[in-house]
Amino acid sequence: MIHPPDRPSALGAGGDNAIAYAIGTVADEWTLLILRHSVRDGTMRPADWQRLLPISNAVxxxxxxxxxxxxxxxxxxxxxxRREFRLSPRGVGLWPFLLCVWAWELTWAGGARPDLTEMRHLGCGAVFRPVLVCRTCGVQVEPREVDAEFGPSGSWPRSTPTATSRRRSSGSTSLGGGFFPETRAVVGNRWSAIMLGAAYLGARRFPDFQRRLGVPATVVADRLRTFSELGVLAPSGDPDRATQSSYHLTDKGRALFPAVITALEWGQRWFVAPEGPAMVLDHGGHRFEAVLVCSACDEALAGRSIETVPAR
Ligand SMILES: [Zn+2]
Ligand SMILES: [Zn+2]
Structure with missing residues (x-):
């Protein structure tokens, strides 16, 4: 299926839902890097990305x-x-997600990242972080204040990208420090992304992840180890015995909430299942809709109102 660039896709009944499409689109480490350049640099030729990224022509x-x-x-x-590629309206709609990923990386990723630039809000001129706010009440929200439940098109099987929208992952070790090193480790492939989603929905123990998601046991163990090493999940119990520990989101893991929510909202905006939404978000009795505001001036952010400045 080819999806229109400027209006929502009508998905088939019973198939992949908006969550699966969101994961199948952005939960890929190369895609994150490609899109980051598209957002910054506009229309690009394949040769432009190849100059900027250690990516093979085939990939x-x-x-x-x-x-x-x-x-x-x-x-x-x-x-x-001579072909060039530019972001469609659908692609431009990914800016809140990419902004949240960028902000999380700036705040939480360790190590030297000389190419990671700071963000400045043109509205007030300040270096800022995006803050996730409820559109209805206008207050900042924490993950525990938003109730998330599967909607009519939601279920774990329908939220996991099927083979048609799935791409083979390629080795990441050659990427080095580069852009978004931690984000790529956390959401750079579909299994990691869906496991993070499950953690937000209350999965705590090894069997929770495995049973709900139908993910192979070795993959679950591998991701739980990676998440623990990155400090996104913290095990209680013996971390060497992954199957017996229970895991909870750390502050660093909870800080990914705006990225998860903006990716979900993007998916539900652009991929519409006939049964209804894949996920329903509730904030104190009303539907939760996300707005990103500037941490310095509280104004709602727009993609065009942000510029990059060299990190201090
Ligand atoms: Zn609210
Ligand atoms: Zn501002």
Missing amino acids: LLSRLRHLSDVGVLVPVGDRPG
Whole structure:
């Protein structure tokens, strides 16, 4: 299925839902890097990404094809060798998610990241962080204040991308420090992303993750170890015996909430199942809708009102 770049896709009944499409689109480490450059640099040729990223031609072209199929990038130009890609309205709609990922990385990722720039709000001129606010009540929200439940098109099987929208992951070790090193470890592939989602929905123990998600046991053990090493989940009990420990989100893990919510909202905005939403979010009795505001001036942010400045 090729998805339109400027209006929501009508999904088939009973198939992959909005969550699966959101994960299948952005939970890929190469895609995160490709989109980050698209947002910053506008229309780009494949050669431009290749100059900026240690990406092979085959991997780049497969990601560009996938991003074009899901309607996020639009190819411009008719000569194959001169083709360029720009973000569609659907792709531009990813800015809140990419902003939250960027902010999380700035705040929480350790190690030297000379290429990670700070963010400045043009509205007030201050270096800022995005703050997740409820549109209805206008207050900042914490993960525990938002109740998330599967909606009519929601279930674990329907929220996991199927083979058609899934891409083979390629080795990441060659990427080095680069952009978003921790984000890529946390949400850079579909299993990690869905396990993080399950943690937000209350999965705590090894069997919770495995039974709900149908993820292979070795993958569950591997991701729980990675999340623990990154400090996103904290095990209680013996961390060497992953199957017997229970896990809870740390402050660093909870700080990913805005990224999870903005990815979910993007998915539900652009991929519409006939049964209804995949997930229903409630904030104290009303539907939760996210707004990002500037931490310095409380104004609602817009994609165009943000610029990058060198990190101090
Ligand atoms: Zn509210
Ligand atoms: Zn501001």
